[in-house]
Amino acid sequence: MSKSKAFQRAFIAFAVLLMLTGIVLLLIEPIKRFNRRRISNEALSAIEKKIESTADEAEMTFVVPKNGNEVEGEDYDFIEETEETAEEEEYSGETVVLNSIGILSISKINCRYSVWDEATQVSLRYGLAHYPDSVMPGEKGNATIMGHNYRDGSMFHRLGELKAGDKVVFTGKDGVDRVFYVEESKIVSSDDLLDYALGNITDERQLTLVTCTYEYGRYGWRRIVICKMEGEPETEETSEITETDASVTEESSYETSEESITETPTEEDTVTYEEITFPEETEADNGTTSDTEAENTP
Secondary structure, eight states: OOHHHHHHHHHHHHHHHHHHHHHHHHHHHHHHHHHHHHHHHHHHHHHHHHHHHOSSOOOEEEEEESSSOOOTTTTSOSSOOOHHHHHHTOOOSSEEEEEEEEEEEEGGGTEEEEEESSOOHHHHHTSEEEOTTSOOTTSSEEEEEEOOBOTTSOBTTTGGGOOTTOEEEEEETTSOEEEEEEEEEEEEEGGGTHHHHSGGGOSSEEEEEEEEEOSSSSSSEEEEEEEEEOSOOOOHHHHHHHHHHHHHHHHHHHHHHHHHHHOOOOTTTOOOOOOOOOOOOOTTTTTOOOSOOOOOOO
């Protein structure tokens, strides 16, 4: 075999090898994306079943792989933390046990995921994450939930589409829905994110949703959506107490009415009362309320 033919064959083999390497590299990210979505869906399904089948609050855990499905740019944390965050990532073994605090649902943007109780690189790959220095959703104060902006349209990719008045629902481990409404959506610098994420920034029942955005530059900006809770979460226990109180009140009213009918005062029992003059009814006494109306707050 001549040297030229050997060189040609070697060149062809090298070209084929380069092509195959390129194909593998192109497939790595789609495969990771597929695995992250599959595991996220499996986790959501498992948490949903546990919430539906458990009468009392219980541990909602799900096991995920520690490595293999990394997200591009995940080293850029949502909130710049100290070494404590890095230590949290030092899991032992090949898997990680994640604990869920409930499920976040936003029907307008087709978003429904488990919310994990820690905001780490691993937890954010497979769902949303509760920022530990904020309150739990539904409590007085600010609850912060973070999620990746995946380019395939999942997680919080469509968060910027939310407008004032849009509905956001958090279902806790107790099965109770906490309903929030969007009040404001904005883009802030990552340097200012703590001003919106901590739990003590408000006394209201507030929910703040956070994701990365590339509208003003890569990695330096965050999209935040501020929501406010509507009323108090109603549990079955509260409903039963209300019905019982209503029944007792009705029974008491009936007994009082019966007594007033059957007991006829005698002449000796008759007492003459001085006439009492009541002041003229004011607008407030008439039951007329002011025109001030609560904002359609998130």
